[in-house]
Amino acid sequence: MTTHPITVEVNGVAYERSVSPRLLLSDFLRHELHLTGTHVGCEHGVCGACTVQFNGEGVRSCLLFAVQADGSTIKTVEGLANGDSLHPLQEAFSAAHALQCGFCTPGFLMAIDSMLDQLSTMSEAEIREALSGNICRCTGYQGIVEAVQATVASLQQEGR
Amino acid sequence: MKPPDFDYVAPTSVDGAIKALGSDSEAKVLAGGQSLIPLLAFRLAGPSLLVDLARVDGLDHITDQGDRLVIGAMTRQRRVERDPLVANRCPLLAESLRHVGHPQIRSQGTIGGSVAHADPAAELPGVVLALGGRVHVTGPAGDRTIESEELFQGFLSTSIADGEILTAVEVPASGPRTGWSVVEVARRPGDYALCGALCQLQLDDAGAVMGVHLGLIGVGDRPMRAHAVEAAVLAGANPADAAELAPDGLSPSSDVHASSDYRLHLATVTSRRALTQALERAA
Ligand SMILES: Cc1cc2nc3c(=O)[nH]c(=O)nc-3n(C[C@H](O)[C@H](O)[C@H](O)COP(=O)(O)OP(=O)(O)OC[C@H]3O[C@@H](n4cnc5c(N)ncnc54)[C@H](O)[C@@H]3O)c2cc1C
Ligand code: FES
Ligand code: FES
Numbered sequence: 433m434t435t436h437p438i439t440v441e442v443n444g445v446a447y448e449r450s451v452s453p454r455l456l457l458s459d460f461l462r463h464e465l466h467l468t469g470t471h472v473g474c475e476h477g478v479c480g481a482c483t484v485q486f487n488g489e490g491v492r493s494c495l496l497f498a499v500q501a502d503g504s505t506i507k508t509v510e511g512l513a514n515g516d517s518l519h520p521l522q523e524a525f526s527a528a529h530a531l532q533c534g535f536c537t538p539g540f541l542m543a544i545d546s547m548l549d550q551l552s553t554m555s556e557a558e559i560r561e562a563l564s565g566n567i568c569r570c571t572g573y574q575g576i577v578e579a580v581q582a583t584v585a586s587l588q589q590e591g592r
Numbered sequence: 593m594k595p596p597d598f599d600y601v602a603p604t605s606v607d608g609a610i611k612a613l614g615s616d617s618e619a620k621v622l623a624g625g626q627s628l629i630p631l632l633a634f635r636l637a638g639p640s641l642l643v644d645l646a647r648v649d650g651l652d653h654i655t656d657q658g659d660r661l662v663i664g665a666m667t668r669q670r671r672v673e674r675d676p677l678v679a680n681r682c683p684l685l686a687e688s689l690r691h692v693g694h695p696q697i698r699s700q701g702t703i704g705g706s707v708a709h710a711d712p713a714a715e716l717p718g719v720v721l722a723l724g725g726r727v728h729v730t731g732p733a734g735d736r737t738i739e740s741e742e743l744f745q746g747f748l749s750t751s752i753a754d755g756e757i758l759t760a761v762e763v764p765a766s767g768p769r770t771g772w773s774v775v776e777v778a779r780r781p782g783d784y785a786l787c788g789a790l791c792q793l794q795l796d797d798a799g800a801v802m803g804v805h806l807g808l809i810g811v812g813d814r815p816m817r818a819h820a821v822e823a824a825v826l827a828g829a830n831p832a833d834a835a836e837l838a839p840d841g842l843s844p845s846s847d848v849h850a851s852s853d854y855r856l857h858l859a860t861v862t863s864r865r866a867l868t869q870a871l872e873r874a875a
Binding site: 434436452453454456459475476477480483486489490491492494495496497499500502543546547561562564565 | 593596602622626670694780781
């Protein structure tokens with residue numbers, strides 16, 4: 433089938449490519465742009481591993497075709513750290529042991545980062561519910577919830 | 593699982609979209625893709641052409657028409673959920689959206705897509721039916737309006753014809769002394785409900801119930817309206833007694849998630865809780 437030209441900005445870099453309509457955004461990021469930080473677990477929208485930010489909102493990149501993303505701005509987990517210095521959320525994940533195998537981690541980070549404002553006013557139960565779109569088979573979630581709480585507390589201290 | 597091959601167009605007008613749909617008998621509308629793309633991944637759908645509505649002008653709006661709220665089909669669920677006008681004029685809709693999947697689903701999923709998809713356990717079709725809303729559709733023969741009682745025809749099926757596009761969803765705006773409630777039982781937050789009750793009611797000056805709407809989801813092949821419960825509430829029954837009538841006329845099927853009997857039990861429980869909370873909020 434015919435391919436379609438698209439222009440997208442990913443982590444601040446503009447890319448022009450020609451894509452076939454069936455190419456998922458997750459595969460576009462991984463296979464075309466070689467940004468393999470975005471993980472693919474279920475490929476039908478239930479696990480959240482593929483979460484990226486699409487025009488500032490958390491979305492599942494396996495439930496979006498690359499062709500739909502023409503003209504959009506995307507942020508993946510590769511865009512979170514500032515050079516060698518990790519994002520506060522990444523530091524908190526490390527400190528709270530919020531990952532074991534790490535397969536789910538990019539999805540959690542991008543989902544949480546897109547909701548930090550809302551998460552800052554939430555109770556633990558509400559945080560758990562807000563994160564229910566991401567599945568982790570290893571940690572039992574305790575460390576992940578603690579990392580969120582530590583991050584919002586430290587951002588609040590900095591007056592953000 | 594990769595989707596099958598298809599062609600893609602992204603028209604910028606409703607007319608253009610209707611023409612594109614008419615150009616191919618195997619064409620399908622793509623809205624937020626949050627139900628359609630999983631269906632493609634499982635190869636349960638195999639359209640030869642997807643007509644993406646995301647760039648069509650005029651389908652993304654929330655309009656206050658006095659006694660009605662009109663919401664463009666392509667308005668994202670997350671926008672409607674956060675909209676102050678919706679929170680104010682149709683709180684049942686705002687609250688029900690928080691039960692639709694997860695934030696990452698709602699940021700792409702649309703109002704029109706959910707209603708057109710017509711999943712029997714989905715919240716939005718339940719709200720539109722419960723409130724007696726309607727949808728606006730446009731097709732090769734022009735515009736028409738479909739009342740919610742005529743819209744939902746069975747499992748994932750509506751009276752929107754092939755070649756037609758849903759352009760807007762219309763719900764009545766709530767009046768003073770309105771109470772509402774969404775009560776669901778689901779295995780995990782964000783899952784489709786095993787059973788859910790969506791309730792809105794209004795009190796008169798003396799504090800008596802003057803109008804009640806109760807929708808049930810997950811208990812049939814389409815969203816259902818609990819007419820018997822509504823009549824009992826209007827006749828003065830308390831929530832517990834009225835809710836006993838919730839299973840009237842329902843015959844949910846059994847599946848791996850829940851038996852038919854359990855779903856009927858949940859219909860009573862969720863109805864009672866929803867009526868009770870809606871009454872408290874209206875008072
Ligand atoms: C993990 C997960 C959990 C979910 N949980 C829930 C839940 O708890 N409750 C719930 O209600 N939903 C849930 N959903 C579904 C979600 O709400 C979808 O967004 C919604 O069902 C479809 O909307 P869409 O805009 O994504 O439509 P699409 O997926 O693009 O389209 C769905 C169908 O409707 C048709 N269609 C779409 N728009 C139009 C239109 N304007 N005119 C004519 N036909 C149209 C399409 O052709 C397609 O057949 C979930 C989805 C996922 C992936
Ligand atoms: S890979 Fe996208 S949600 Fe699982
Ligand atoms: S750390 Fe292994 S799945 Fe979450």
